[in-house]
Amino acid sequence: MKTIQSWVNQYQTPLYKTIRLLTILVLMTALFFIYTANIKIDEGTPDLYKTLDQLAIFSSLVCLLLLIATVYLGIKRYQTQKALKRHLRKSKLNKQITAFDVFNTSIMTIFMLLCIYPLIYVLAGSFNQGADYAAGGIYFLPRLFTFENYKVVLTNQGLWQGYLVTISRTVIGTATALIFTSIVAYAMSRPNLKFKPIFYWINIFTMFFGGGLIPYFLIIRSVGLYNHFLVYIIPALYSVYNMIIFSSFFRSISDELHEAALMDGANEFRIYWQIYLPLSKPVLATVALWLAIGHWNAYFDTMIYTHSPNLQTLQYFLLKAIQTATLTEGMPAEMMLRLSPKTLSLAAIIISMIPVLFFFPFVRKNFQSGIMIGSLKG
DSSP states (O other): OOOOHHHHHHOOOHHHHHHHHHHHHHHHHHHHHHHTTOBTTTOOOOHHHHHHHHHHHHHHHHHHHHHHHHHHOOOOOOOHHHHHHHHHHTTTOOOOOOOHHHHHHHHHHHHHHHHHHHHHHHHHTTOOOHHHTTOOOOOOOOBBBHHHHHHHHHHHHHHHHHHHHHHHHHHHHHHHHHHHHHHHHHHHHOOOOOOOHHHHHHHHHHHHHOOOOOHHHHHHTTOTTTTTTGOOOGGGSOOOOHHHHHHHHHSSOOOHHHHHHTTTTTHHHHHHHITTTTTHHHHHHHHHHHHHHHHHOOOOOOOOHHHOOGOOOOHHHHHHHHOOGGGGOOOOOOHTTTTTTTHHHHHHHHHEEEHHHHHHHHHHHHHHHHHHHHHOOO
């Protein structure tokens, strides 16, 4: 008899998941074209509405085909799942839905909606005409649709300079911090490390006590990192918390692998690089996500430790755009009648979120297992 895992793998095929994802994406695209083809668009022309109608029809047809494929695969999935349920009825692992399950699902659904709504609000405002947005009442959908906000933001050189700096610091900073922190964690995970308790308590001390901003700023200046790109990389190379996560995972790996590698003549670095690191993909993905998000959202170090426009990060660009309305500087008066600093800022926020939204799904699976490993292993 097939095991439960084989049943699950049978009805959750990669093909079904792929078709389902494509169906959702095409459905959202079709709804977008249908919506924009039937609302008032700022400076909309008959040719534009005609093009939107054609795109709405084409995307609807594609969506219909994908929907048929999804329903067909869904029926196959339901039949297999029904057989799985019959198998589970004979197992003690089967359980009924309780009141706690309903309550927990309801709370999580409400929490999910509260997390999604700010994104919907920002997205609706970014596609709305600026003067119309100032009248208020834009909460879910644009009232006067326009792409003008995105045109202005995407032609701003400061945005692309900020993108370049932020992507560079995120890629370089994440990779170097992973390597440096994992090397220290590997050493701290070995029982034969000399003075290990002293190193451990020195690390713990730095988690609770620090010199403060002014001494830290003076150190940055004295070592020559002020107004230098490396000010984004070197201070973020090491994190005690991430080291503990890595070290906990390394200690969970069997010592027999380490002993066998030593007998084969491998040194400590080769054992770390060719054995421990490849086995650490879940925790690597977890820490990499934390580091990447931290680098991507950072703006305070730009504000304090740099003054050159060439080192301006994307988040600092957004901060200036929101606080000082820099996106509307130098615009002609006729454009100012149709744009507003608020809608331009909302468009810039959406543009800055796109890479993170695409990056997270690729590490989600490893992130889930990695965060559990780091929390349970001591």
